[in-house]
Amino acid sequence: MKKVFFKTFGCRTNIYDTQIMIDNLKDFEVTQNEKEADIIVVNSCTVTNGADTGVRSYVNSASKHGAKVIIAGCGAISKGEALFSKNKVFGVFGHSEKEHINALLKSEERFVKMGDLTSLDTSIVHEYTGKTKAFIKIQEGCNFRCSYCIIPFVRGDARSQDEAKILEQIEKLALNGYGEFVLTGTNIGSYGKDKNSSLGRLVQKIGAMRGVRRVRLGSIEPIQIDESFREILKEPWMERHLHIALQHTSQKMLEIMKRRNNVKKDFELFSELSELGYALGTDFITGHPGESEAIWNEAYANFEKFPLTHLHAFTYSKRDGTPSALMSDQIKGDVAKERLKAIEALVEQKNFDFRRNHQHPLEVLIEEQKEGYYVGYDQYYNKVLVKTNRDILKEWITLTTYETKMEANYAQF
Numbered sequence: 001m002k003k004v005f006f007k008t009f010g011c012r013t014n015i016y017d018t019q020i021m022i023d024n025l026k027d028f029e030v031t032q033n034e035k036e037a038d039i040i041v042v043n044s045c046t047v048t049n050g051a052d053t054g055v056r057s058y059v060n061s062a063s064k065h066g067a068k069v070i071i072a073g074c075g076a077i078s079k080g081e082a083l084f085s086k087n088k089v090f091g092v093f094g095h096s097e098k099e100h101i102n103a104l105l106k107s108e109e110r111f112v113k114m115g116d117l118t119s120l121d122t123s124i125v126h127e128y129t130g131k132t133k134a135f136i137k138i139q140e141g142c143n144f145r146c147s148y149c150i151i152p153f154v155r156g157d158a159r160s161q162d163e164a165k166i167l168e169q170i171e172k173l174a175l176n177g178y179g180e181f182v183l184t185g186t187n188i189g190s191y192g193k194d195k196n197s198s199l200g201r202l203v204q205k206i207g208a209m210r211g212v213r214r215v216r217l218g219s220i221e222p223i224q225i226d227e228s229f230r231e232i233l234k235e236p237w238m239e240r241h242l243h244i245a246l247q248h249t250s251q252k253m254l255e256i257m258k259r260r261n262n263v264k265k266d267f268e269l270f271s272e273l274s275e276l277g278y279a280l281g282t283d284f285i286t287g288h289p290g291e292s293e294a295i296w297n298e299a300y301a302n303f304e305k306f307p308l309t310h311l312h313a314f315t316y317s318k319r320d321g322t323p324s325a326l327m328s329d330q331i332k333g334d335v336a337k338e339r340l341k342a343i344e345a346l347v348e349q350k351n352f353d354f355r356r357n358h359q360h361p362l363e364v365l366i367e368e369q370k371e372g373y374y375v376g377y378d379q380y381y382n383k384v385l386v387k388t389n390r391d392i393l394k395e396w397i398t399l400t401t402y403e404t405k406m407e408a409n410y411a412q413f
């Protein structure tokens with residue numbers, strides 16, 4: 001059998017998509033060693049110009065091993081044809097074609113199969129090799145058009161996976177021993193809008209299923225937290241951590257970014273969730289065009305007040321083909337970096353304070369063993385390092401005593 005190596009770039013959705021491809025391979029063997037591969041499938045990302053460069057340089061070096069290189073994922077849509085015409089890749093296929101991977105990889109002829117941006121996967125993923133938690137993609141695409149973002153153009157508009165299919169998938173994974181489920185997608189808060197349902201209603205059903213111990217949600221938008229979502233907030237299986245994408249805390253800047261959230265309402269929402277005991281994370285972009293000194297100062301002053309514990313922040317990175325890339329008042333890279341560092345330091349301190357002030361028993365799922373510790377995450381999505389003589393890999397443990405240090409919580413078990 002010919003050997004296939006998968007190289008995955010980008011976000012969690014891509015990890016999921018790679019798994020779908022692996023599950024649909026019938027006449028090939030998957031290898032973890034790219035050097036022995038006959039075929040390399042690059043599941044690419046195109047979120048920034050930098051991501052494109054990363055994919056391009058990987059494709060260049062991979063083709064030198066003599067393997068057939070095939071590009072899939074978001075970069076296939078934006079850059080696939082260019083790479084194909086320069087003979088850098090043997091084949092290109094879009095998101096909607098990934099379930100036909102077996103036939104595509106058998107092709108003796110070079111191919112470009114872009115497919116469409118409206119379909120949804122039909123495959124059910126049964127297990128994630130080597131992982132303790134299962135990622136479930138519940139929707140695809142996004143109807144927002146934030147000015148810096150290319151994603152809607154490569155993943156299409158929002159469409160929700162069939163509820164019965166999601167529940168069936170979770171049931172199977174729970175039977176295979178998975179207890180933690182992470183719901184992902186391009187914009188999961190839009191789940192159900194096209195199906196007369198909502199994210200809250202879906203999650204309520206998932207939480208009620210046998211074997212489901214914890215439900216974690218990927219990033220949601222502040223304006224997507226509706227009444228049905230509020231109803232699940234006190235459920236015991238909800239992870240006590242939510243990731244709500246603010247992207248900025250200056251109203252002026254949000255308008256430039258064509259965001260739909262509003263700083264004042266965001267602050268009220270975060271305060272409400274924090275009072276319910278939630279650890280709160282957010283996404284943030286520093287240095288987007290137009291982020292003047294005055295705008296930044298205002299944003300930072302607002303940001304300081306938000307009850308945040310986790311941060312996924314980036315400096316703005318230009319993406320050709322987006323409105324932001326054409327804006328004239330671009331911000332210097334070192335200024336953006338300094339701003340990024342400032343908010344990262346702030347949230348690091350806030351996270352430490354949160355952990356010191358929330359000395360509740362921690363429910364930890366142990367995910368790996370590293371440098372003499374078992375490493376897992378608690379219900380607040382904080383890292384816990386555990387020393388023990390027992391083998392607790394992939395186990396759920398409850399810790400009543402532990403030591404809180406800046407970088408993580410530590411415990412003996």
Ligand code: SF4
Nearest residue numbers: 142144145146149151
């Ligand atoms: S919400 Fe905005 S940033 Fe997120 S995928 Fe949609 S357009 Fe992009």
